[in-house]
Amino acid sequence: MLKCQECHERPATLHFTQIINGQKREIRVCEVCAKEKGYIHYSEEGYSLHDLLSGLFNFDTPSIENQQGAFQQVQELQCPSCGMTFNQFKQIGKFGCAQCYHTFHPRLEPIFRRVHAGNTKHVGKIPKRTGVHLQKRKQIEEYKRQLQHLIETEAFEEAAKIRDKIRALENDGKIAGEDA
Amino acid sequence: MSLEHFMNEAISPWMREDGPDSDIVLSSRIRLARNFANFPYPIIADEEKLEEIRLFFEKEFAHQTFQHYGEFEFIPTRELSAIEKRVLVEKHLISPNLTKFSQESGALIAQNEQASIMVNEEDHVRLQIYYPGLQLQQALEKAFELDDWLEEKITFAYDETRGYLTSCPTNVGTGMRASVMVHLPALVMTGQINRLMPAVNQLGLVVRGIYGEGSEALGNIFQISNQITLGKSERDIVADLESVVHQLIEHERNARFMLMKERNTQLEDRIYRSYGVLKYSRIIESKEASNCISNVRLGIDLGMIQQTSRTILNELMVLIQPGFLQHYAQKTLTANERDVLRASLIRERLQLES
Ligand SMILES: [Zn+2]
Ligand SMILES: [Zn+2]
DSSP: OOBOTTTSSSBOOEEEEEEETTEEEEEEEOHHHHHHTTOTTSOOTTHHHHHHHHHHHHHHHHHHHHHHOTTSOOOOOBOTTTOOBHHHHHHHOSOSSHHHHHHTHHHHHHHHHHHTTTOOSOOSOOOTTTTHHHHHHHHHHHHHHHHHHHHHTTOHHHHHHHHHHHHHHHTTTOOTTTTO | OOHHHHHSOSSOGGGGSOOTTTTTEEEEEEEEEEOBTTSOOTTTSOHHHHHHHHHHHHHHHTTOBOGGGOBEEEEEGGGOOHHHHHHHHHTTSSOGGGGTSOTTOEEEEETTSSEEEEESSSSSEEEEEEEESSOHHHHHHHHHHHHHHHHTTOOBOEETTTEEOOSSTTTTBTOEEEEEEEEOHHHHHTTTHHHHHHHHHHTTEEEEESSSSTTOOGGGEEEEEEOOOSSSOHHHHHHHHHHHHHHHHHHHHHHHHHHHHHSHHHHHHHHHHHHHHHHHOSOOOHHHHHHHHHHHHHHHHTTSOOSSOTTHHHHHHHHTSHHHHHHHHTSOOOHHHHHHHHHHHHHHHHHHHO
């Protein structure tokens, strides 16, 4: 984390290069100071994404506040692991740690939906080492789907083979009958 | 091996190999973003935490060899001069954002420059694999293997529902950005690009120029990449991107054929004029140079220019960038000085081939 050069407190989440009289100057400030010092109108790569995100949040927030009623204070979500608040996340558009995903979970669905064309669930790679159990479970689920289909189509011979495969996986990868 | 190894040549060794459809696709790249499960991300972490990660990478992976890509060298960014950093960015070995989040950032770069791993950029880990031509699937398999190799020693932040937990919500899930660099001079010349690019965007892909600012694509080189990372497997994302690229290749080849058939003299004139400019000019701005280099490469692809190798496009596009010019001169240069040196390096480079 680089600290903001203006307040020396918050993370410097915005970076600009200013050229004055041919002199290049790097500016690294936080969102708050960027607005205060008027840096914000300088364009920066990635800022359009940020605009998109803050647009989402602005769209999203009032409706929630309305539900809570005008006088009720909304308890702000804060990540117990990295300390990032939901407000900060809204400003920066980035998570502070893996735990943030859990902490902010109730408010993330609409964001993912917007950013990922309606999708909210991962269907790709599972880590090879730490994901062995998950891989196995997913494989079993897949076999069970196949099994169901085979039974429905009365392909019993095939179904028996798949059932053996499921058993083998459930017996910790050993081939059925091997330990007999 | 040292930093010098990566600085001296404008072109990475793997770029000299030919790949499928390399008359149009210059390179394929897969990038995977990963994070340590139990460390705060660079945007918010204390520098001491990030230092731990940097030291871990130096200890565990520096001087290790991954497959045929060769030994990894660890380059700490704090030891890079501004010009050195720029050269590595211009060669696409690191991103311009590598020093944006922490002083504790760095990159592991494989000897043949086909694989590199950025440490403490926006995410703790961003690995990338390059292949010449259109070889996204090959690059993906290798990126997975490199990912597994790292995962033997690192527990990545991963969640069954959300996948790989990245710092930015736009990368969550696969953490993957698949991209191809394509040279589309005929589509630009015929104006068809203006019709095709919005269509490509509609398919959920992002198109941008690699060199130059904003929508301008210097050298008619475009990067096309996937936008979404959730709800679709890596292999499906890659397959969909490849099929769009195949269509673009088809359109570009048709446009080239049409230009040859209907506007051959104008086309020849344009290509040979550009060749002349590159061969004889004494002062050249990067915009004009990029344009001429693109035309000459087209001339090579169409068989009009024979004594020059195709890789001249990739090579000169890097060679003429400000960082590389200044590295060559070993000092900071004004814009005018750069234009003079640029012209002279291009002349020299073309001389080598004729
Ligand atoms: Zn500040
Ligand atoms: Zn957190």
